[in-house]
Amino acid sequence: GMEIMILFGAISAGINIILGPTFIPSFFCWSIYMSLMAPASLMWPWDILLNEAGFYGIFLVNNEPPHPVVAFAYRWLIFRVMFGFGKLKFMGSTENDRLYIQTFFTAQPMPSFSGYYLQKLPQIFHKIGLLFFWIAEIPTPFTYLAWGWVRWMGAFVTIALQLTIHISGNFGFFNILTAVLCIPLMDTGAHITTIFHPLVLLFPLSLMCLAFNTWMNLSWYHWPTLKFLDPFRKLHRVLQPFTIINCYGVSP
Numbered sequence: 001g002m003e004i005m006i007l008f009g010a011i012s013a014g015i016n017i018i019l020g021p022t023f024i025p026s027f028f029c030w031s032i033y034m035s036l037m038a039p040a041s042l043m044w045p046w047d048i049l050l051n052e053a054g055f056y057g058i059f060l061v062n063n064e065p066p067h068p069v070v071a072f073a074y075r076w077l078i079f080r081v082m083f084g085f086g087k088l089k090f091m092g093s094t095e096n097d098r099l100y101i102q103t104f105f106t107a108q109p110m111p112s113f114s115g116y117y118l119q120k121l122p123q124i125f126h127k128i129g130l131l132f133f134w135i136a137e138i139p140t141p142f143t144y145l146a147w148g149w150v151r152w153m154g155a156f157v158t159i160a161l162q163l164t165i166h167i168s169g170n171f172g173f174f175n176i177l178t179a180v181l182c183i184p185l186m187d188t189g190a191h192i193t194t195i196f197h198p199l200v201l202l203f204p205l206s207l208m209c210l211a212f213n214t215w216m217n218l219s220w221y222h223w224p225t226l227k228f229l230d231p232f233r234k235l236h237r238v239l240q241p242f243t244i245i246n247c248y249g250v251s252p
Contacts, residue, residue, distance in 0.1 A: 005032050020062030030054040037243055045214050046174035048246045049081060053181060055244045059199065066184075069197035074184040075151075076203065079141045080210055081178060082158060084248030086137025088213050101129040108169035115168040136161040148188050155185040205236050205245045213249040 009032040012025040034051055036042060042051075056077070059070045066074075093100075105111065105119040118125075136157050143154030159179045166175040239245055 005036070008032065016057075021057060021060040022062050023058060026054070026058045026060065030058055034242060038241075043214075045081070045085075045248055045250050046172060046177065048214070048243050049077075049248070050173070050177060051243045052077060052246055053177065055242070056199070059197075067197055069195065069199050071184055071187065073199050073202075074181060075144045076206065078158070078178065078181040078185070079144045080206060080246075081181075081248045082137050082144075083141040084210065084213065085250070086134070086141070088249035090134060090138060098130060099123060099126050101126040101133065105168055108171065110170035112167075112169055118168050132161070144185055151185040151188050155182040158182050158185075202239075202245055205232055205239070208232060208236075209245060209247040212247040214247055216247050 009029055012028040012032075015025040016022065016029065030051070033054060037047060037051060042048075053074070056070060056073050060066055065071075089100075102119055102123070105115040108115065140154050140157045143150045146154075159182050162175040162179040165171065236245060
């Protein structure tokens with residue numbers, strides 16, 4: 001039953017940790033987690049992010065550099081996550097939202113003791129914090145698609161934001177996972193030298209997803225107003241049960 005699946009998944013993950021990523025253990029880890037998403041209602045951004053990142057892990061080979069397309073897929077994934085949250089957070093914002101951070105500290109899923117005390121800091125602290133959020137979620141994601149030291153700068157800003165959120169609140173593994181996804185950004189020499197890889201087929205679909213938020217993952221491709229996208233919608237509808245192409249952004 002469920003216990004056997006979890007145990008088998010843990011063993012597969014352990015093999016990958018000890019021996020390095022290989023196809024069969026990585027595939028088992030992803031397929032087991034993916035099979036639990038619908039029954040356990042694992043549709044929050046952190047759930048679908050772990051599933052999508054795990055799917056790309058299938059294409060990693062132990063002791064070998066990742067394929068250029070796989071490396072780009074991870075950079076593109078964290079871009080969609082960070083920019084997705086940023087666009088939803090700042091779209092339509094006004095001067096009345098300058099103290100958003102003050103509310104954020106106490107409105108998180110599981111506020112922490114540190115968040116309680118941070119919420120009481122002077123207003124200037126919260127205004128500067130909001131500016132940092134904007135920098136980290138709007139312009140910074142574009143550095144992920146650059147090269148050289150620019151990627152390092154983007155990784156540093158993103159990891160700093162994730163650590164700050166993790167200290168002040170509790171989003172489970174979400175902030176840790178997002179910080180870990182910054183590791184591919186530190187390979188400053190990686191760039192696409194070939195497009196011959198099956199993951200290339202997913203990029204146009206994920207580009208369309210960039211316009212929407214997490215709650216539209218199960219609905220947007222059914223909208224009649226998007227009929228001109230029918231070929232992509234049909235392909236997306238086929239792939240949707242596997243949750244390997246997602247929209248990100250949930251917290252305004």
